[in-house]
Amino acid sequence: MRVHVIGIGTAHADDAVGLAVADLLAASVLPEDVVVLRCARPLPDLLDALDGADAAVLVDAARTGGAPGSIHRLRPGDLARLRSPSSHGLGVAQALALAVALGRAPARVELVAIEAGQMQSDVLSPAVAASIGAAADAALQIAREMQDGGGEAARDA
Amino acid sequence: MTERRTIEVGAIARVEGEGALHLVLEGDRVVDLRLEIYEPPRFFEALARGRRADELPDLMARICGICPVAYQMSAVHAIEAAWGVAIDPGVRALRRLYYAGEWIESHLLHMMFLAAPDFLGLDDAMQIAQRHRNQVERALRLRKLGNRILILLGGRSVNPVGVRIGGFHRIPTRAELRALADELRPARAEAELLLHWFASLPVPSRPQDVELVSLRHASEYPMNEGRIVSSRGIDVAAAEFETAFEEVQVPHSTALHARNRATGTPYLVGPIARVMGNLDHLSPAAAAAHASLAERFASPDPAASVFARGIEVIQAMDDALAVxxxxxxxxxxxxAVPRAGIGHAVTEAPRGILYVSLETDAAGDVQRLRIVPPTSQNQAQIEADLRALAPRILAIPEDEGRRLAEAAIRDYDPCISCATHFLTVTVERREPPCEST
Known part of the structure; x- marks a missing residue:
């Protein structure tokens, strides 16, 4: 089973954490059939990043009101409760819904969301930077569970 | 005895930024109409002061996630004008390619994801994808090409960093440019097919008696260069922008309202103004697309802006391929040698002309920066459009009226975040005051 681990973000403040996790994973030794990708914008980049995947783990910054750097494991259905950071309403949840509508969504999708602290400066908050390793391990763990037949079905979420 | 009905709509969806529409009606009469922009002011003009001018291209890219190229291009041309920098023909050509990429990306985002749901009576592009999968996939493929261009020249598609005074930090290799040309060549026909699909949709009509303002260039469809011209006789250089137009503060908005300085009246910038003012410079394929939709361009009609965008996608494909x-x-x-100077530039952002004026000191530091984005220029016209639309809004059920107002605003593809310095719709219906007997 081919699993895409997709870091989502821009080079801006704590929004960059998804990319930082992807960079760390890409530099490490990965299990067979685990592919790491980077994605700047959910639309259109995420749709392309999902192509060819049997399952996907998305890694992105999020704001749920928790402590900066805390890590949440979410299913696509959980996204509706989060406020979309995209002012056009074209965030991860919408990109996943579009992928499903276009028949381009893998059977399983899960998210590793890292609580963002600040969105002002160009560097990661210390607490967010400190969570990169744990978030990378969490993403890899979910990828392995998916390959072992575990994980949650995305379409049901 | 006054009956007051208030309709709360919530922030207007599918626009960039935050704002609200407040509409007060007495009987059939509009007594007050305010497009309220409450997106916080962002003070870009102030925070540029004292910084080195060469920081501006990256700084300006941060103003907008959708049209960073426009801000970069107006800023860099203004600096070059201030310093007397000669622009290499190769740089000039690559800047046109870069801008074409942004037009393609921005226009397709608006056409399929922001506007198309209005024409189909659907909530979003996800619902469109369930019924018109091929068209949504086509729009995504085309938009991705715009993205490709931005990444090639800007280094990345979000907040690109490739622009420098006098050129680009990295010039793409011939092999990269050839590979891009191979991807773009079949895409023009795709863009034509997509426009045909939009032409088959029930796109409304709302002609306006409004002055159209765009750039005009002697020999090409306007992007980075040209004089500012209008359908009512304005013809000035970029440096004379402030002689022809003025911005006024209004209490209900953090965006300034622009108007024709001589007449005090609103004007329209953007794809409608560009297409109607530059028909003779359309590429053959874009001209053919316009000819097939000619009746939609008989008079200025913001509701036809989706067609203007579709024509400009074809134009941008052709411009990119020409480069x-x-x-x-x-x-x-x-x-580029820093020096004391004053520079002005106007370029054509996807939403319309974007004016930048700045002054540098002898060290090349920014002493003054002024930015007039297209949405603040269009805001007074949006209000005029809605005022004319109010009787229709009043005549139909509240939900439909709200959709009608929102769709009308979306026709302008307002970029509210950029304009602050946008939408909850509130409609108050008051009974006309009782006449004394």
Whole structure:
């Protein structure tokens, strides 16, 4: 089973954490059939990043009101409760819904969301930077569970 | 005895930024109409002060996630005007390619994801994808090409960093440019097919008696260069922008309202103004697309803006290919010497003309920066459009009226975040005051 681990973000403040996790994973030794990708914008980049995947783990910054750097494991259905950071309403949840509508969504999708602290400066908050390793391990763990037949079905979420 | 009905709509969806529409009606009469922009002011003009001018291209890219190229291009041309920097023909051509990428990306985002749901009576592009999968996939493929261009020249598609005074930090290789040309060549027909699909949709009509303002260039469809011209006789250089137009503060908005300085009246910038003012410079394929939709351009109609965008996607494809096929030699290393100077530039952002004026000191530090984005120029016209639309809004059920107002605002593809310095719709219906007997 081919699993895409997709870091989502821009080079801006704590929004960059998804990319930082992807960079760390890409530099490490990965299990067979685990592919790491980077994605700047959910639309259109995420749709392309999902192509060819049997399952996907998305890694992105999020704001749920928790402590900066805390890590949440979410299913696509959980996204509706989060406020979309995209002012056009074209965030991860919408990109996943579009992928499903276009028949381009893998059977399983899960998210590793890292609580963002600040969105002002160009560097990661210390607490967010400190969570990169744990978030990378969490993403890899979910990828392995998916390959072992575990994980949650995305379409049901 | 006054009956007051208030309709709360919530922030207007599918626009960039935050704002609200407040509409007060007495009987059939509009007594008050305010497009309220409450997106916080962002003070870009102030925070540029004292910074080195060469920081501006990256700084300006942060103003907008959708049209960073426009801000970069107006800023860099203003600096070059202030310093007397000669622009290499290769740089000039690559800037046109870069801007074409942004037009393609921004226009397709608006056409399929922001506007198309209005024409189909659907909530979003996800619902469109369930019924018109091929068209949504086509729009995504085309938009991705715009993205490709931005990444090639800007280094990345979000907040691109490739622009420098006098040129680009990295010039793409011939092989990269040829590969891009190979991807773009079949895409023009795709863009034509997509426009045909939009032409088959029930796109409304709302002609306006409004002055159209765009750039006009002697020999090409306007992007980075040209004089500012209008359908009512304005013809000025970029440096004379402030003689022809003025911005006024209004209490209900953090965006300034622009108007024609001589007449005090609103004007329209953007794809409608560009297409109608530059028909003779459309590429053959874009001109053919316009001819097939000519009745929609008989008079200025913001509701036809989706067609203007579709025509401009074809134009941008052709412009991009023209640059790529010209196969110009790589530009020389930019020579920019900081000096004291004043510079002005106007370029055509996807939403319309974007004016930048700045002043640098002898060290090249920014002493003054002024930015007039297209949405603040269109805001007074949006209000005029809605005022004319109010009787229709009143005559239909509240939900439909709200959709009608929102769709009308979306026709302008307002970029509210950029304009602050946008939408909850509130409609108050008051009974006309009782006449004394």
């Amino acid at each position: 790529l096929d010209a196969d110009l030699p790589p530009p020389a290393e930019p020579q």
